Amino acid sequence: MKRSLLDLDINELKEELLKIENNKFRYKQVYSWLQKGASFDEMTNIPKSLVEILKDNYSTGHAGIHTKLVSEIDGTIKYIFELHDGVLVEGVLMPYDYGNTFCMSTQAGCSMACAFCSSALDGKTRDLTDGDMLAQIIAVTKDAGGERPVNNIVMMGSGEPFDNYENTVRFLRRINSENSLNIGFRSISLSTCGLVEKMDRFTEENIPVTMCISLHGGNDETRQKIMPIANKYAIAQTIDAARRYFNKTGRRIIIEYVLIDGVNDDRKNAEDLAKAIKGLNCNVNIIRLNEGREGFSPSSRNKTAEFIKALSENKVKAILRRNMGSDVNGACGQLRHNIIGED
Numbered sequence: 319m320k321r322s323l324l325d326l327d328i329n330e331l332k333e334e335l336l337k338i339e340n341n342k343f344r345y346k347q348v349y350s351w352l353q354k355g356a357s358f359d360e361m362t363n364i365p366k367s368l369v370e371i372l373k374d375n376y377s378t379g380h381a382g383i384h385t386k387l388v389s390e391i392d393g394t395i396k397y398i399f400e401l402h403d404g405v406l407v408e409g410v411l412m413p414y415d416y417g418n419t420f421c422m423s424t425q426a427g428c429s430m431a432c433a434f435c436s437s438a439l440d441g442k443t444r445d446l447t448d449g450d451m452l453a454q455i456i457a458v459t460k461d462a463g464g465e466r467p468v469n470n471i472v473m474m475g476s477g478e479p480f481d482n483y484e485n486t487v488r489f490l491r492r493i494n495s496e497n498s499l500n501i502g503f504r505s506i507s508l509s510t511c512g513l514v515e516k517m518d519r520f521t522e523e524n525i526p527v528t529m530c531i532s533l534h535g536g537n538d539e540t541r542q543k544i545m546p547i548a549n550k551y552a553i554a555q556t557i558d559a560a561r562r563y564f565n566k567t568g569r570r571i572i573i574e575y576v577l578i579d580g581v582n583d584d585r586k587n588a589e590d591l592a593k594a595i596k597g598l599n600c601n602v603n604i605i606r607l608n609e610g611r612e613g614f615s616p617s618s619r620n621k622t623a624e625f626i627k628a629l630s631e632n633k634v635k636a637i638l639r640r641n642m643g644s645d646v647n648g649a650c651g652q653l654r655h656n657i658i659g660e661d
């Protein structure tokens with residue numbers, strides 16, 4: 319398989335191109351073209367001889383659009399991208415009043431095996447490189463005709479970012495840099511199911527994104543039923559790690575809680591959640607489960623309202639997030655699983 323040029327940061331690309339021709343400036347042009355999603359033939363200021371060498375020995379690393387579904391309800395666009403080696407990953411572009419938010423994948427599939435999540439159904443195919451992550455954003459940008467459509471990034475698609483730690487950190491540094499898409503850390507949210515050692519390592523990276531914790535249970539007992547990671551780390555350990563991240567970066571934590579009927583939506587879980595996050599500078603986002611995995615269904619509107627009320631009575635203000643793209647398999651993993659299942 320040809321090496322992906324998008325996997326190289328600007329210094330690595332410089333080294334690579336200097337092996338081919340002794341031009342100290344060419345790498346900037348090639349890097350810039352790559353960030354725009356240009357094919358080798360579209361790199362018009364690059365000498366033909368070099369273009370031919372690049373074509374013979376490398377792939378650009380860009381992703382193609384395998385499937386694109388546009389929601390008639392809210393304009394959400396669900397993408398399945400085909401990476402340069404044929405692996406399929408998904409992303410969702412959600413239009414909000416304050417700009418477009420792109421939900422991207424960090425792994426093809428996921429090995430964390432959360433019982434309610436469609437991304438876990440086929441296990442993990444492979445980790446995504448930083449180039450594969452950039453490729454998703456470049457593909458979406460190109461699909462919008464070059465106008466920059468991505469204002470905010472949420473790393474909440476398939477995969478656990480901290481299970482692919484080095485590539486995730488490389489991606490964040492690159493997307494934030496001036497010679498790439500220059501997206502500010504404050505416009506990026508990263509969601510983790512709570513790999514505590516990696517959370518602490520990330521705290522030392524000086525990357526002040528919004529850290530979101532996928533909690534989905536108010537106590538360890540509930541969490542252990544649906545999230546295998548809860549057998550390794552108690553909620554208290556995860557919340558302590560989140561607190562250390564906040565103390566270091568000053569970035570408020572987001573607690574994500576998917577309400578699943580009869581599993582985690584009772585009053586006791588609400589009360590336990592309030593106790594677990596006491597003193598943590600955080601917002602709580604309640605999400606009603608999208609239909610996806612057999613045996614798991616969303617809590618009713620009444621139960622959802624009662625859960626939020628129970629939190630409020632325990633001094634926790636929670637926001638009910640809107641489910642986007644419900645008519646285009648908007649939930650993480652659904653569409654990719656359906657497509658893989660068809661092949």
Ligand code: SF4
Nearest residue numbers: 428430432435438477
């Ligand atoms: S919820 Fe997140 S961590 Fe859990 S299986 Fe799905 S993608 Fe992985």
